[in-house]
Amino acid sequence: MASIVVESPATDNFALFPELKHLLRALQMCQGFGLYFVRCNTVSLRNELVATLKTKLNKPIIELPLNPENDIFIDAQMTELLADASDDAVVFIYDLEKLFYLKDRYVIQELNWRRGFYGRSNHPIVFWLPEFLLTEIVNNAPDFADWRSGLYEFSLSQSERLDLMDSTWQSANENFVEQLSLGEKQRWIVNIQNLLAELAGQEPSKIKDGLLDRLGQLYESLGDYDQALSCYQQALQISQDIGDKQGMGITLNNISQIYQAKGDYDTALHYLTQTLEIDRELGNKKDDGATLNNISLIYSAKGNYDTALQYLTQAMQISRDIGDKRGEGVTLNNISQIYQAKGDYGTALQYLTQSLQICKDSGNKAGVSATLNNISQIYQAIGGYDIALQYLTQTLQITQEIGDKRGEGTTLNNISQIHQAKGDYDTALQYLTQALHIRQDIGDKPGECTTLFNIGYIHRQHNDPHQAQSTWLKAYHIAKQIGLAEGLQKLDKLAKDLGGEGLAYWEALSQSTPKA
Amino acid sequence: MIYPVDNLDDAYNACHPDKPLEVGDPRYLDLKNVRNKKSVNTLAKRIVRTSQTDDFCKQLVTGHTGCGKSTELKRLQKQLEDDSYFVIYLDVESSLDLRQITYQDVLLNIAQGAVEALAEAKVNLDSALLNDLQLLLAEKIVSQDYVKETKASAGVSAEAGFDIPLIAKLFTKITGEIRSGSSHREQIREKIKNVQQEFIAKLNDLLLAARLKLQHQGHADLVVIVDGLEKIRESATYNDLFIEHAEQLNEINCHLLYTIPIALASTANLGDFFANDIFFVPMVKYQTDEGKQYLTDLVNKRIQVAKLFADEALLDQLIAMSGGSIRDLFRLIRSASETDEGDKVQETDIERAINNLVKDYDRLVKEDDVALLKDIAKDKRVIKDTGKHYERLLSLRLVNEYENGKPWADLHPALRKIAWLQAKLTDG
Numbered sequence: 006m007a008s009i010v011v012e013s014p015a016t017d018n019f020a021l022f023p024e025l026k027h028l029l030r031a032l033q034m035c036q037g038f039g040l041y042f043v044r045c046n047t048v049s050l051r052n053e054l055v056a057t058l059k060t061k062l063n064k065p066i067i068e069l070p071l072n073p074e075n076d077i078f079i080d081a082q083m084t085e086l087l088a089d090a091s092d093d094a095v096v097f098i099y100d101l102e103k104l105f106y107l108k109d110r111y112v113i114q115e116l117n118w119r120r121g122f123y124g125r126s127n128h129p130i131v132f133w134l135p136e137f138l139l140t141e142i143v144n145n146a147p148d149f150a151d152w153r154s155g156l157y158e159f160s161l162s163q164s165e166r167l168d169l170m171d172s173t174w175q176s177a178n179e180n181f182v183e184q185l186s187l188g189e190k191q192r193w194i195v196n197i198q199n200l201l202a203e204l205a206g207q208e209p210s211k212i213k214d215g216l217l218d219r220l221g222q223l224y225e226s227l228g229d230y231d232q233a234l235s236c237y238q239q240a241l242q243i244s245q246d247i248g249d250k251q252g253m254g255i256t257l258n259n260i261s262q263i264y265q266a267k268g269d270y271d272t273a274l275h276y277l278t279q280t281l282e283i284d285r286e287l288g289n290k291k292d293d294g295a296t297l298n299n300i301s302l303i304y305s306a307k308g309n310y311d312t313a314l315q316y317l318t319q320a321m322q323i324s325r326d327i328g329d330k331r332g333e334g335v336t337l338n339n340i341s342q343i344y345q346a347k348g349d350y351g352t353a354l355q356y357l358t359q360s361l362q363i364c365k366d367s368g369n370k371a372g373v374s375a376t377l378n379n380i381s382q383i384y385q386a387i388g389g390y391d392i393a394l395q396y397l398t399q400t401l402q403i404t405q406e407i408g409d410k411r412g413e414g415t416t417l418n419n420i421s422q423i424h425q426a427k428g429d430y431d432t433a434l435q436y437l438t439q440a441l442h443i444r445q446d447i448g449d450k451p452g453e454c455t456t457l458f459n460i461g462y463i464h465r466q467h468n469d470p471h472q473a474q475s476t477w478l479k480a481y482h483i484a485k486q487i488g489l490a491e492g493l494q495k496l497d498k499l500a501k502d503l504g505g506e507g508l509a510y511w512e513a514l515s516q517s518t519p520k521a
Numbered sequence: 522m523i524y525p526v527d528n529l530d531d532a533y534n535a536c537h538p539d540k541p542l543e544v545g546d547p548r549y550l551d552l553k554n555v556r557n558k559k560s561v562n563t564l565a566k567r568i569v570r571t572s573q574t575d576d577f578c579k580q581l582v583t584g585h586t587g588c589g590k591s592t593e594l595k596r597l598q599k600q601l602e603d604d605s606y607f608v609i610y611l612d613v614e615s616s617l618d619l620r621q622i623t624y625q626d627v628l629l630n631i632a633q634g635a636v637e638a639l640a641e642a643k644v645n646l647d648s649a650l651l652n653d654l655q656l657l658l659a660e661k662i663v664s665q666d667y668v669k670e671t672k673a674s675a676g677v678s679a680e681a682g683f684d685i686p687l688i689a690k691l692f693t694k695i696t697g698e699i700r701s702g703s704s705h706r707e708q709i710r711e712k713i714k715n716v717q718q719e720f721i722a723k724l725n726d727l728l729l730a731a732r733l734k735l736q737h738q739g740h741a742d743l744v745v746i747v748d749g750l751e752k753i754r755e756s757a758t759y760n761d762l763f764i765e766h767a768e769q770l771n772e773i774n775c776h777l778l779y780t781i782p783i784a785l786a787s788t789a790n791l792g793d794f795f796a797n798d799i800f801f802v803p804m805v806k807y808q809t810d811e812g813k814q815y816l817t818d819l820v821n822k823r824i825q826v827a828k829l830f831a832d833e834a835l836l837d838q839l840i841a842m843s844g845g846s847i848r849d850l851f852r853l854i855r856s857a858s859e860t861d862e863g864d865k866v867q868e869t870d871i872e873r874a875i876n877n878l879v880k881d882y883d884r885l886v887k888e889d890d891v892a893l894l895k896d897i898a899k900d901k902r903v904i905k906d907t908g909k910h911y912e913r914l915l916s917l918r919l920v921n922e923y924e925n926g927k928p929w930a931d932l933h934p935a936l937r938k939i940a941w942l943q944a945k946l947t948d949g
Binding site for chain 1: 861
C-alpha cells in the first residue's frame with residue numbers, strides 16, 4: 006500500500022507566474038479608468054489565471070467575452086454590462102480575436118478611434134489577448150495601446166508547449182513502422198538482428214547501414230531510445246566509412262529525433278545542422294525541406310516561434326519549387342502549429358485548410374487525418390468542443406481505415422480530452438482506456454506515458470487520489486525509463502502542484518511503493 | 522487627494538499614462554525650460570497679437586504622443602479664457618472617424634461645435650443666419666426624409682421644454698452618419714463638396730455674427746481648438762486633409778488651432794498654407810542635468826519619492842529610460858509601484874518596470890527599421906526619407922525628437938536595451 010496520499014491540488018499560480026501578483030496589485034490599486042493588457046495564448050491558461058485572480062482580488066470582476074454575432078461596438082456592450090456594476094468593478098474583456106477574424110484590422114483601428122469611450126468608463130479594463138493580437142494592437146492602434154498602464158505576459162509552461170506540439174504527429178506516417186503492432190515489431194527486430202549477425206564479418210555496406218537504420222526506427226517506435234541511438238551510431242559509422250553521404254544524412258536526421266524526444270534540443274539541432282549541410286551538398290531538395298521542417302520543430306519546442314517560422318518559410322519555398330505536395334502539406338501543418346502556439350487560431354486554421362486541400366488533392370490520407378486532428382485542436386482551444394469532436398471522429402475513421410495504429414491512439418487520446426473538458430469524465434475514461442490499449446499494443450511508450458498521465462487526472466476528478474497517484478507513478482516509470490523529456494516535465498509540474506519537490510516526489514514514491 | 526502623495530496606492534493613481542491634467546491641477550509643472558523655452562504662452566501671445574490685426578491666427582500644433590500636448594492645450598484654453606477669449610475646444614477623436622476623415626468632416630465638426638457651444642453659452646445668434654445655414658444643410662446636404670424625421674424628433678424635444686435648434690439636430694444627424702461610416706457618408710461628403718464655397722461662406726457669416734456678439738459681451742474674440750487630428754495614422758488621409766485641403770481648413774474665419782500628426786510635421790512643408798511655424802512640443806531633454814531635474818520635480822509634485830522609493834536614486838533609472846516622454850515615465854512608475862509586497866519601490870521593481878517597457882518596444886521594432894535606426898543612432902538627426910519609414914518611427918516613439926536651438930533626434934532609450942537590435946546597431 007502506498008503510504009503517501011495525494012493532497013488536494015492547490016496549484017500556486019502566484020509562484021508559477023510571477024507576473025500574476027503584479028497584475029493583482031495593479032488592479033487592486035487602480036481607481037477609475039486604467040487600461041491593462043494581458044498576454045495569454047490559450048483559453049485554458051486564461052481560465053486558470055482568471056480563477057486565481059477571482060479568489061484574490063477584492064473587487065468584483067465583470068467578464069465580457071466578445072462574440073462575432075453581437076455586432077455592436079465593444080464599448081457599447083461594456084456600458085450595458087456596467088450599468089449595474091459597483092463602482093470598483095474591474096472589466097475583463099476576452100476573445101477579441103474572434104472579432105478580429107470576422108472584421109480584420111477594422112476591429113483594431115476601432116479601438117484606436119473609440120478609445121475615449123473606454124477612458125470615460127471609469128473602471129479598470131483588462132484585455133486578455135494572444136501574442137499576435139497584441140502585436141497588432143501596438144502597431145495598428147498605437148494611441149490606444151499607449152494608454153496602457155501595464156502589459157503582463159503569461160507564457161505556457163514548457164510542458165504545455167510540448168502538449169501543443171504533441172497533437173501534431175508531423176511525420177504523418179513517413180515510415181510504415183508506425184503501422185505495426187507490438188508483436189510485429191518484436192518479430193521484425195529479431196529478424197533484423199539475425200541478419201546483422203550474418204553480416205557481422207563482412208565489410209561495411211549500404212545493406213548493413215540500411216538494416217541498422219531500420220532496427221533503430223523499430224526501437225525508437227518502442228520508446229527504446231538508447232538501443233535506437235546505438236543502432237544509428239553504428240549506421241553513421243558505416244555511412245562515413247563507405248562515403249555514403251545520403252545514408253549519413255538519413256541517419257543524422259534519425260539521431261536528431263532521438264535527442265529531440267529526450268528533450269536535448271541543442272544536440273538535436275547540432276545533428277540537424279549537419280543533416281542540412283549534407284542535403285545541400287547533395288542538392289537533395291526534398292530532404293532539405295524535411296530537415297528544415299525538423300529544425301523548425303526544435304525551435305518550436307524551445308518556444309522560439311519566429312525562428313521556427315523562418316525555417317518553415319524556407320521549407321515551403323522548396324516544396325513549392327520542386328512541386329513536393331506532401332512536403333508542402335507537412336510544412337503547412339507545422340506552420341499552423343506555430344500560429345496555434347501563438348494563440349492566433351484564425352491564421353492557424355487558414356494554414357490547416359490549405360494543408361487539408363493539398364493532402365486531399367494528392368490522396369495523402371495520413372496527411373488528411375493529421376490535418377483533421379490539428380484542426381480539431383484549434384476548435385478545442387477556442388472552446389468549440391462539438392466541432393472539435395466532429396473532426397476527431399473523421400480522423401479516427403481514417404486512421405482505422407489506413408491501419409495507422411499510432412495515429413489511432415493519439416486520436417482516441419485527444420477525443421478523451423474533449424470529453425474531459427466538457428466534464429464528462431466517464432466517457433473520457435472510456436476513450437483513454439482504448440487509447441491505452443492501442444498504445445500498449447504497439448509499444449508506443451511515449452503515447453502510453455501521456456495516456457496514463459491523463460487517466461490519472463480522471464481518477465483525481467473521481468476523488469480517488471490513490472488511484473490517481475499510482476497511475477501517475479506508472480507514467481513516471483515509463484518517462485524515466487525511456488528518458489522522455491516531455492513526460493518528465495509534465496510530471497515535474499504535477500508534483501509541484503501536489504506540493505511535492507518536483508520529480509523527487511515521484512522518485513520517493515516509487516521507492517516506497519512496490520512496483521505493480 | 523493631497524499631492525505629493527505618501528503611499529503606493531495613491532502614487533499609482535497619481536500617475537496616469539492616460540489622462541491629461543486639467544487646468545489648475547496641483548500636479549502641473551511647466552516644462553518650458555527643458556522644451557526649448559516653448560510653452561503655450563507663446564501660442565497665447567501669438568493669438569493675442571493677431572487679434573489686434575484683422576487677421577486670424579491659424580496654428581498647427583504637434584508633438585509626440587504622450588508628451589503632454591493635451592495638457593498644454595487645456596492650459597492654453599484656460600489662459601485664453603482668462604484673457605477673456607471665448608474658446609471652443611473640439612476633441613475630434615470622439616466625434617469623427619479618424620480612419621477616414623476628410624476636410625468636409627472637419628468643417629462640419631467646427632460648424633457643429635460652434636453652434637452647440639454658442640447655444641450652451643446662451644449667445645443668441647441671429648435666427649435668420651442660423652436659418653440660412655440650416656436651409657443649406659436641409660436642402661443640399663441631407664436627404665428630405667432625414668429632414669422630416671429630424672424635424673419630428675426635434676419637435677419631441679421641444680415639447681420636453683428643451684430648446685435645441687433644429688440646426689443642431691441636423692448637425693448631430695450628419696456627423697453621426699459620417700462617424701458611423703454609413704453608406705450616406707460618401708453622399709454627404711460629395712454634397713458638401715458641391716456646395717463647399719457656399720457652406721464655408723455661410724459658416725463664416727455665422728462665425729462673424731458670433732464674434733460680434735461675443736465682443737459685445739466683453740469677450741476679446743473667438744478661438745477654436747481642434748484637438749485629436751494628430752491621431753490620424755494613414756499618411757494618405759492626413760496628406761489629403763492638411764496638404765490637399767489646407768486651403769479649405771484655412772478659410773474659416775476665426776482663430777484656429779489644429780493638432781497634426783508628428784509624422785506629417787516631419788515630412789511635409791506646410792508653410793505654404795499655414796503662415797505660422799508649426800508649434801512643436803518636443804520631448805523633455807532627459808539627457809541633460811536640467812532635464813533630469815525637471816522630470817524629478819515633476820514626479821515629486823505627485824508622489825513623495827524619498828518616502829516611496831527605497832532609494833531616491835532609483836527614480837533616475839526610470840527617467841533615463843523614459844526618453845523624456847511623460848507618458849512612458851508615468852507608465853514606468855505605475856509598473857514599479859506594483860511591487861511584490863511592502864510599501865516601497867525596490868530595485869527589483871525598477872528592473873521589472875524597465876524590462877517590461879523594453880519588451881513593449883521590442884514588439885514594435887521590425888527588421889526593416891534597423892537600417893534607419895542605425896543612421897539615426899549615429900547622426901542623432903532628423904532623417905527625412907522618401908519612404909514613410911521615418912514617419913513610422915516617430916509616430917511609434919521608436920525615435921524621439923528633441924530641440925535645443927534646432928531639432929535633433931535619437932532612439933528611444935528602451936531600444937538600446939533590446940539585445941538583438943543592439944547587436945545589429947553596433948555591428949559594422
